[in-house]
Amino acid sequence: MSGNSPLFTSIKIGNRTAENRIVMNAMECCDADEAGNPTDKTYRRYEQLFEGGAGVIVVEALSVIDECKGRLHQLTALPANRKALEKFVTAMKKVNEKPIMLWQLTHSGELSHPDFSKRVCVKPLPGYEGELLNEEDVEYILDQFVLAAKMAHDCGADGIDFKLCHGYFGSQLLRPYNDRKWKYGGPFENRARFAYEAYERIAKEVNDPDFIVGSKVSVWEGIPGGMGTLGPDSPIPDPAEIIKLCRGLEERGAKYILQSAGNPSITLALTQPDKKIPDYVYLHFLFQKQLRDALRPETVVMGSAYSVLRNGSNNLRGVKDEESSFLYWANKNIRDKVCDMPAIGRQSLADAYLPKKLKEGRENEVHWCTTCDNCLEFLIRQKPVGCATYSREYAAALVEIRRQEGRLTEKHT
Ligand SMILES: Cc1cc2nc3c(=O)[nH]c(=O)nc-3n(C[C@H](O)[C@H](O)[C@H](O)COP(=O)(O)O)c2cc1C
Known part of the structure; x- marks a missing residue:
C-alpha cells in the first residue's frame, strides 16, 4: 500500500517535523486583491492544499516590494499586509496544523512586469533590460527581505523560502553573467553577498531556532x-558554484534546499518538463543527486518537477x-538518496488531495496533471490560475479568455 512507502515517512526539517515527504511547490496564482492580500479564491486554494495533507506547503511567491512585481495580483509581504496574512496563516493552521508552511519571498527584478511595475536589473540581459540598480538599491531590497521574513515569523508561518531561482532577483545577482564591477558582482563572493547577508540578518533578527529558512x-x-x-558567457552546466553556494547557505542556517532548474521566462521546458519533452525530468534527478551528495545529511534536499510523471502514463520511453x-x-x-522530498507544482493544482489519496491507497482516484500547461496560460495572461482540466470554474474562465482574445468562436464553446 502507498501509505507504507518511504513517501509517507516523516522527516525533520530543522527543529520541525514534516509528516510525510510530499512538498507542494510554490505556485503563484494571480488572485490576490489590489493590496496584495489573499482573496476568497486564494483561501479556497490553500484550504484544499492544507486539507490535502502534504508534509510541506510553500506559499507562492510573495513580493517583498510593491513597485517591482511580476504579477499584478501577486501576494505581497509588506507591513500593510500583515493583518490579512496573519489571519490567513491562522485560518490555514485551523484547517490542518500539521503541514509545515513556508512563505516564498521574492523580488522580480528584471522580470518585473513593465505594464505595471518598474523593471530593474543588475546587468542588462538581452530582452530583459531595466533600470540598473546601484549598491544602495540592493541594500534597500535586502532590508525589505529581512522585514518580510520577520513578518512571516510574526504571522505564524513556520519559515521562509528565500527565492534564488527561475531568473528572479535573488538569482540575477548570483549568475556568473553578473560580472559587473560592484560590491555585488564579479567574483563568487560578491555575487553571493546578497543571499549570504540576508541569511545572516534573518537569523539574527528573527532569532528563533524553530523558524526554517531555506531556498x-x-x-x-x-x-x-x-x-x-x-x-x-558559457551555457555549459557546472554544479561547482551552486554546491559552494548551498554549502554557504547551510553554514548560515539553511535547513533545506529546494532544487529547481531553468528560468521559466526563457527556458520553460527545463523548469517544467512537459509531455513533449518529459525526459528533462531526469536532469532534475541529476541536480537533486548532486545536491544530496554534497550537502550535510541533516540538510533536507527537496526536488522539483515531478508532475510530468503522473501514474506512469507519460511520454517517457524505454521504460515500463x-x-x-x-x-x-x-x-x-528517497530510497536511493537522490532527494529527501519530492515537490509537485502543476500536479498540486490538478489535485490538492494527492497526498491524502496516495496515503489511503486511493491512487486510482487521483486527478493526474496532464501537463497541458493551461495553468501557465492563466499566469501569462495575469488571470487567476487554476486547473482547467479538472475544475469547471477554471475551464469556463479559460474559454472566456480565449474568446475575448478572438481565439475561439461561438461554435467552439
Ligand atoms: C502557474 C504556475 C505558477 C508558478 N509559480 C511559482 C512560484 O510562485 N514560485 C516558484 O518558485 N515557482 C513557481 N512555479 C514553478 C513550480 O513551482 C515548479 O517549479 C514547476 O512547475 C516544476 O514542477 P512541476 O513539474 O511539478 O510542475 C510556477 C509554475 C506554474 C505553472
Missing part, C-alpha cells in the same frame, strides 16, 4: 552565464509505465 535554487539556468554555468510513475520515482529517489 529554491536553479541548479542550471540553461542560458549563457546563467546560474550553474561555467562562466559569464509502472516504473515511470510519480509514486515509483518519488519512493525510489
Whole structure:
C-alpha cells in the first residue's frame, strides 16, 4: 500500500517535523486583491492544499516590494499586509496544523512586469533590460527581505523560502553573467553577498531556532552565464558554484534546499518538463543527486518537477509505465538518496488531495496533471490560475479568455 512507502515517512526539517515527504511547490496564482492580500479564491486554494495533507506547503511567491512585481495580483509581504496574512496563516493552521508552511519571498527584478511595475536589473540581459540598480538599491531590497521574513515569523508561518531561482532577483545577482564591477558582482563572493547577508540578518533578527529558512535554487539556468554555468558567457552546466553556494547557505542556517532548474521566462521546458519533452525530468534527478551528495545529511534536499510523471502514463520511453510513475520515482529517489522530498507544482493544482489519496491507497482516484500547461496560460495572461482540466470554474474562465482574445468562436464553446 502507498501509505507504507518511504513517501509517507516523516522527516525533520530543522527543529520541525514534516509528516510525510510530499512538498507542494510554490505556485503563484494571480488572485490576490489590489493590496496584495489573499482573496476568497486564494483561501479556497490553500484550504484544499492544507486539507490535502502534504508534509510541506510553500506559499507562492510573495513580493517583498510593491513597485517591482511580476504579477499584478501577486501576494505581497509588506507591513500593510500583515493583518490579512496573519489571519490567513491562522485560518490555514485551523484547517490542518500539521503541514509545515513556508512563505516564498521574492523580488522580480528584471522580470518585473513593465505594464505595471518598474523593471530593474543588475546587468542588462538581452530582452530583459531595466533600470540598473546601484549598491544602495540592493541594500534597500535586502532590508525589505529581512522585514518580510520577520513578518512571516510574526504571522505564524513556520519559515521562509528565500527565492534564488527561475531568473528572479535573488538569482540575477548570483549568475556568473553578473560580472559587473560592484560590491555585488564579479567574483563568487560578491555575487553571493546578497543571499549570504540576508541569511545572516534573518537569523539574527528573527532569532528563533524553530523558524526554517531555506531556498529554491536553479541548479542550471540553461542560458549563457546563467546560474550553474561555467562562466559569464558559457551555457555549459557546472554544479561547482551552486554546491559552494548551498554549502554557504547551510553554514548560515539553511535547513533545506529546494532544487529547481531553468528560468521559466526563457527556458520553460527545463523548469517544467512537459509531455513533449518529459525526459528533462531526469536532469532534475541529476541536480537533486548532486545536491544530496554534497550537502550535510541533516540538510533536507527537496526536488522539483515531478508532475510530468503522473501514474506512469507519460511520454517517457524505454521504460515500463509502472516504473515511470510519480509514486515509483518519488519512493525510489528517497530510497536511493537522490532527494529527501519530492515537490509537485502543476500536479498540486490538478489535485490538492494527492497526498491524502496516495496515503489511503486511493491512487486510482487521483486527478493526474496532464501537463497541458493551461495553468501557465492563466499566469501569462495575469488571470487567476487554476486547473482547467479538472475544475469547471477554471475551464469556463479559460474559454472566456480565449474568446475575448478572438481565439475561439461561438461554435467552439
Ligand atoms: C502557474 C504556475 C505558477 C508558478 N509559480 C511559482 C512560484 O510562485 N514560485 C516558484 O518558485 N515557482 C513557481 N512555479 C514553478 C513550480 O513551482 C515548479 O517549479 C514547476 O512547475 C516544476 O514542477 P512541476 O513539474 O511539478 O510542475 C510556477 C509554475 C506554474 C505553472
